Amino acid sequence: MKTCRRFEAIRAGYMRDIQYLNDHAERRHSPAAAASANIARGARHRMAQALNHHLRRCRECG
Numbered sequence: 001m002k003t004c005r006r007f008e009a010i011r012a013g014y015m016r017d018i019q020y021l022n023d024h025a026e027r028r029h030s031p032a033a034a035a036s037a038n039i040a041r042g043a044r045h046r047m048a049q050a051l052n053h054h055l056r057r058c059r060e061c062g
């Protein structure tokens, strides 16, 4: 599938956050780390929604 720059920018932004949260979650075993893992899950879900929304509206992607 071909995707546009905007799609990549959206994905890169979310992936940076998710990576940061996962790193934090893996390095420690604490309530804060568990919270980070949960936030990362939520962020992945929002990323999927944002990208799907973009794909429905974008003329360049497809």
Ligand SMILES: [Zn+2]
Residues within 6 Å of the ligand: 003, 004, 005, 006, 007, 054, 055, 058, 059, 060, 061
């Ligand atoms: Zn696009």
